[in-house]
Amino acid sequence: MMSKRRFLKYSLLGTPIMSLISSASPVTEDDIHSSNRPVVVSTWKHGLLANDAAWGILSKGGRAIDAVEAGVRVPEADPDNHTVGYGGYPDRDGKVTLDACIMDENQNCGSVAFLQGIKHPISVARKVMDDTPHVMLVGEGALKFALQKGFKQENLLTPKAEAAWRSWLKKAEYDPVINIENHDTIGMLALDQKGNLSGACTTSGAAFKMHGRVGDSPLIGAGLYVDNEVGAATATGMGELMIKTVGCHLVVELMRQGYDPEEACRQAVERIAKKLGDYKNFQVGFLALNRKGNYGAYCIQPGFNFAAKNKSTHQMIDSKSKL
Ligand code: SD4
Numbered sequence: 001m002m003s004k005r006r007f008l009k010y011s012l013l014g015t016p017i018m019s020l021i022s023s024a025s026p027v028t029e030d031d032i033h034s035s036n037r038p039v040v041v042s043t044w045k046h047g048l049l050a051n052d053a054a055w056g057i058l059s060k061g062g063r064a065i066d067a068v069e070a071g072v073r074v075p076e077a078d079p080d081n082h083t084v085g086y087g088g089y090p091d092r093d094g095k096v097t098l099d100a101c102i103m104d105e106n107q108n109c110g111s112v113a114f115l116q117g118i119k120h121p122i123s124v125a126r127k128v129m130d131d132t133p134h135v136m137l138v139g140e141g142a143l144k145f146a147l148q149k150g151f152k153q154e155n156l157l158t159p160k161a162e163a164a165w166r167s168w169l170k171k172a173e174y175d176p177v178i179n180i181e182n183h184d185t186i187g188m189l190a191l192d193q194k195g196n197l198s199g200a201c202t203t204s205g206a207a208f209k210m211h212g213r214v215g216d217s218p219l220i221g222a223g224l225y226v227d228n229e230v231g232a233a234t235a236t237g238m239g240e241l242m243i244k245t246v247g248c249h250l251v252v253e254l255m256r257q258g259y260d261p262e263e264a265c266r267q268a269v270e271r272i273a274k275k276l277g278d279y280k281n282f283q284v285g286f287l288a289l290n291r292k293g294n295y296g297a298y299c300i301q302p303g304f305n306f307a308a309k310n311k312s313t314h315q316m317i318d319s320k321s322k323l
Contacts, residue, residue, distance in 0.1 A: 009181035030195060033103035033117035036293025037195060039310040040067060043236045043287055046075040046084070047307030048316065054190055055309055063105040064198035065249045071188045072100075072122050072200045079158045083184045086119045087158045088204025090165050092172065093211040096156040101126045101136075111136040111217040112213075117153040118146045125218070135220065166208040168208050176222040185217050187224060187234025189289040197291060199224045199232045206239070215239025221249035231255040231290035233265070236304065238282035241272050251288050261288035262296025262320070269298050269322050285319055296323070 009081035038058035039135030040051045060062070076085030083089070090096045100121035101111035110129025113136065115121050115171050124146045128137050137145050147153060157165075185203035192198075201224040203217040216223035216239035223239065225248040226232040233251035235242045242248065247268050254264035285304035289295040297306050297319035304319040 009303050033292045038192050039293045040190040041287055041289055041306055041308045043186055043306050044184050045316060046081055046186055049310040050074045050186055050188060051307050051314065054188065058190060058192055060194045064192040064196050067190045067200050068188045068200035069102060069122055069126050072186050072202045075118055075186050076120050076122060076202055082161055083271055084186055084203055086156050087161055089161050089207035090157055091209045091211045092131065094165055095211060096204055099202055099214055101218045101220055101224050102126050102129060102200045103220060103224055103226040104198045105196035109135055109219060109220045111218040112142040113138045113214045114212060115142045118142060118151050118154065119154060119156060122200050124151060141153060185236045187236055187287060189232040191289060196226050196321055197226050197232045198228045199234055216242035219243060221246045223248060225249045225252045227252050231288055233286055233288040235286050237284035237310050241276055241282055241284050244274050245275060251286050255288060255290055260296060261290050262298055264288055265296060266299035269300055273322060292300045
């Protein structure tokens, strides 16, 4: 039997459509959206290189979950990126502590928080998802698990990050700076050729944070959420605001109600503004992708941008902002 795609192509070549239409199955919503696939989006400028790595998998028909893991490993390994993985700024005690989570199209998820000495927390999170009955491992337990799985323990504090910390120590003021580096946590969302969504989020967290502080990035619902029937969302910025509002779950639920990705992100920012009086002192950026392959973002302060790649384009897009 002729496939739907071949049917459409054949029709366009001049065969009378009506003569075939009774034997062809109807064009489904999925057929229409498949032209938008695959697609990958990720936060900040480091998303460009990360998207390229994800595209290597997506363009060959690979799974979104494999693409997002491979993608975010790029900034995790970059010593010049001071907000993700190796080279990330340490906490106020001089320790680099990492948070990450990953989620697939079947509601499977894995997460690590307060993990030290492992360069690729996203891959440890993936192992938690694939090889354990749990969702989240933290601290020493996460490290022990990573070592059992063959990950190498190494010093993640680079000389540059250590120098920044020593300079911060002179005043030791805890004052989060908005968009100061313009390359923050990486949150990545992908829709693969088959129409499945996945997401990953990984960070060294707020620079010079209190020892033991964990932000939104490893928390399913706060820093990342995926529902294959609807869409996916991830976040960057001051994690406490996303945790207090379960921000990414909110964005996905707004898309379920029918809002497009940008409007869903905008409404989530409005929710933060309504509920949290001090929101103007912080940045939060939401990024969303729906199952049709449409994407959008919204943030509190100007300055947040994201990288978007599909078959026809790979570009940085400035997010609209509330302020
Ligand atoms: C956190 N959301 O730990 C992360 C950090 C981040 O922009 O994205 N900063 O709160």
